[in-house]
Amino acid sequence: MFFLDEEKLKINYTRARQELEEQEQDIKAYRKKGEQLFEESRKSLYYYLQDFAIDDEPLNQALREFAQREEEYLEILSEERKAIIQKQEDVDEKYYRDLRKLIEENK
Numbered sequence: 001m002f003f004l005d006e007e008k009l010k011i012n013y014t015r016a017r018q019e020l021e022e023q024e025q026d027i028k029a030y031r032k033k034g035e036q037l038f039e040e041s042r043k044s045l046y047y048y049l050q051d052f053a054i055d056d057e058p059l060n061q062a063l064r065e066f067a068q069r070e071e072e073y074l075e076i077l078s079e080e081r082k083a084i085i086q087k088q089e090d091v092d093e094k095y096y097r098d099l100r101k102l103i104e105e106n107k
Contacts, residue, residue, distance in 0.1 A: 005102055006099070006102060009095065009098055009099060009102065010095075013091065013095040016091045017088065017091055017092075020084055020087055020088045021088070023084050024081060024084045024085070024088075027080050027081045027084065028081075030077055031074065034070075034073055034074070035074075038066075038070045038073070041066070042063070042066060045062055045063065045066060046059065046063070049062055
């Protein structure tokens with residue numbers, strides 16, 4: 001019975017870890033894609049505003065605003081990643097705690 005419980009614990013742990021690792025990979029992919037989109041958009045913004053602006057101030061203001069939005073986006077992703085990492089640590093702790101408990105119960 002001990003081995004079945006241990007195996008069940010391990011399966012649940014592995015499944016939870018895999019799910020969280022996939023979520024972390026998704027965050028990394030969102031970050032990479034977001035950075036690409038921001039860079040493309042920044043180039044387009046610069047291209048269009050450079051031709052239409054009388055002076056550089058509208059362009060500079062738009063680029064500052066754009067940089068602020070990019071920073072906010074990256075900060076949100078960073079917070080999401082931190083939350084996932086915390087969940088991974090929680091899953092690890094629970095697994096080892098439950099495994100120790102199971103071992104103690106079957107001594």
